[in-house]
Amino acid sequence: MAASEPVLGVGVIGLGGASLAMIPKFVRNPNFRIAAAADIDAEIMERFHNDFPDAEPYDDAARLCASRNVELVYIATPNRFHSEHAAMALESKKHVLIEKPMTIDIAGAERMIATAKRNGVLLGVNVKHSFEPRVLRLREMARSGELGRLRMINSWRFVDWLYRPRTAEELTPQFGGGILWRQGAHHFDYIRTIAGGKVRSLRGVVDVWDPKRRVPGCYSAYLDFEDGTVASAVCNGYDHFDSREFVHGKFSLDSTKHARARRELRAAPDADWEARAAREERYGGERASGNEPAQPSLGWIMGGPLVASFDRGDVRMTPGGLTVYGDDELYEIKLGVKGKDGRDGRINTFYDAIVRGRPLPADGAWGLATLEVILAIEESGSTRKEVFLRHQIATIE
Numbered sequence: 001m002a003a004s005e006p007v008l009g010v011g012v013i014g015l016g017g018a019s020l021a022m023i024p025k026f027v028r029n030p031n032f033r034i035a036a037a038a039d040i041d042a043e044i045m046e047r048f049h050n051d052f053p054d055a056e057p058y059d060d061a062a063r064l065c066a067s068r069n070v071e072l073v074y075i076a077t078p079n080r081f082h083s084e085h086a087a088m089a090l091e092s093k094k095h096v097l098i099e100k101p102m103t104i105d106i107a108g109a110e111r112m113i114a115t116a117k118r119n120g121v122l123l124g125v126n127v128k129h130s131f132e133p134r135v136l137r138l139r140e141m142a143r144s145g146e147l148g149r150l151r152m153i154n155s156w157r158f159v160d161w162l163y164r165p166r167t168a169e170e171l172t173p174q175f176g177g178g179i180l181w182r183q184g185a186h187h188f189d190y191i192r193t194i195a196g197g198k199v200r201s202l203r204g205v206v207d208v209w210d211p212k213r214r215v216p217g218c219y220s221a222y223l224d225f226e227d228g229t230v231a232s233a234v235c236n237g238y239d240h241f242d243s244r245e246f247v248h249g250k251f252s253l254d255s256t257k258h259a260r261a262r263r264e265l266r267a268a269p270d271a272d273w274e275a276r277a278a279r280e281e282r283y284g285g286e287r288a289s290g291n292e293p294a295q296p297s298l299g300w301i302m303g304g305p306l307v308a309s310f311d312r313g314d315v316r317m318t319p320g321g322l323t324v325y326g327d328d329e330l331y332e333i334k335l336g337v338k339g340k341d342g343r344d345g346r347i348n349t350f351y352d353a354i355v356r357g358r359p360l361p362a363d364g365a366w367g368l369a370t371l372e373v374i375l376a377i378e379e380s381g382s383t384r385k386e387v388f389l390r391h392q393i394a395t396i397e
Contacts, residue, residue: 005355009035011070011094013061013085014077015044015283018099022074022126025343031351032072038064039283047284061085065092072354074126075099078169079176083108086123090115095122095354097347100185101374102367104176106391109371113364122360124350125367127189131345132301133335134317138194138308141315143397147326148311153191153231156246157183157304161237162210162217163261165277165287171214178215179237180206180374186300189362189370191223191231194308197369197395198226201388204377209238221377226392243304248319301342361396369393 010026012019015037026032036056039045049057058064065073065088073089075082075098082103089096096116102125103109116123129135142150161179170177192199204221208214217238223231239262245253268274280287306317313326321335346362353360369392376387 005031006071008032008071008351008354009067009069011036011038011056011064011067011073011089013038013064013073013075013089014099015039015041015048016076017281017288018076018126019074020283020288022076022128022343022347025347026074029344029347029351031355032347035069036064036067041279041282044283044285051284062088065089065094070094072097072350076126078167079104079181080169083112086112087115090119090121090123093119093121095124095350097124097126097350098367099126100189100367101125101176101181101371102364103371104181106368106372106375109364109368113368116364122350122353123364123367124346124353124360125362125364125370126346127186127193127362127367127370128342128346129186129301130190130193130342130362131349132190132342133345134301134322135190135193135342136345137322137333137335138315138317139196139395139397141308141310142194142196147313147315147324150195150229150308150310152229152309153194153306154309155187155191155231155233155304155306156243157187157235158241158243159183159235159237159303160239160242160259160261162213162215163237163239163265165265165274165281166213167278168275173215178206179217179235180219180377183235183237184219184233184374184377185370187233187235188221188223188373190301191233192370192373193395195223195225195229195231196227197366198392199369199373199389200224200226200392201386202373202376203380203386205381206378207381219377219381221380223373244302246305247302247317359396363396365391365393366396 010032034052034055037048038058038061045057072095075085077085082098086096086098141147169175202221202223206216206219208216218236220234239259308315313324316323322333324331349361352358372389372391380387
């Protein structure tokens with residue numbers, strides 16, 4: 001950062017799991033400072049204020065948005081409140097970084113984009129895994145043609161998502177709950193990033209296999225891009241198989257850890273246990289990972305195998321970077337800087353756009369395009385038909 005460049009004050013709306021992952025990155029980055037936070041839970045706000053006594057504490061999002069000490073508002077509230085909170089911030093002429101998915105319908109996303117444009121501020125979506133070095137290197141391979149044309153992407157994830165403590169919001173379908181909305185927004189965003197962004201059509205399905213959990217716990221989709229690239233994505237959150245077994249060479253098959261999330265939920269002492277446990281995964285809670293996630297967030301990006309196929313080779317994501325299986329040779333591309341991951345890339349590109357006038361990757365229009373993919377998968381699953389997309393844009397290089 002040049003001496004004359006500003007340090008941006010960040011206001012955080014919503015102190016849940018998403019903000020737990022992002023706040024330490026803002027703290028460690030010299031271009032930002034935590035200026036304020038807002039949450040309706042007084043105890044959680046007290047925990048935050050103990051950690052950040054100089055930051056302004058609010059129980060009302062509108063008051064935070066009015067603060068003169070805040071230039072960038074990071075919104076990490078439940079999906080159904082994204083449009084409301086973004087409007088508050090954008091109308092207050094604050095730049096906005098909003099959690100994925102940006103909202104739960106196309107009309108809301110379009111209003112958000114128009115509000116940002118009218119007020120002359122930037123709107124970006126926090127699809128942090130799309131800024132991970134493996135994803136960006138694969139995109140560079142596709143763009144440069146070093147292995148020929150990108151032809152196909154295949155990605156699998158088998159996880160325990162549905163049985164970890166979930167909030168009522170996450171288990172309510174009409175509120176943008178379920179694994180497609182909560183996890184698919186990341187999954188399809190980085191597939192779009194690698195493939196160039198413009199999905200022509202798709203066929204997909206989401207399903208509820210456990211009616212007690214009420215929301216879809218799995219999805220599968222086939223994407224056909226405008227340039228002929230195709231992609232398949234599978235995610236199963238029912239806590240049986242763990243797809244890390246396909247990714248991590250030293251992954252241990254431990255029967256005591258198998259289906260641990262299911263077993264913990266089944267052993268809950270009362271009906272309110274899940275809500276209490278989910279709350280304790282929020283800021284400063286007993287189940288929270290803490291405020292110092294020094295390790296890069298590879299748990300998500302490396303939660304299952306991803307293989308990209310080019311004319312002259314297949315490329316697989318690995319814990320150390322990428323493995324290239326070429327026509328004549330097999331080699332590794334080491335990637336990453338210790339302590340850095342996609343979160344750093346996301347906030348650094350936002351700073352570059354605000355202060356240095358550079359193009360903003362994963363802006364509102366990009367977020368709308370990923371939202372359209374999520375909605376189209378739901379539609380395809382319901383109609384059992386191919387769905388053609390209309391709001392797709394190209395990856396910003």
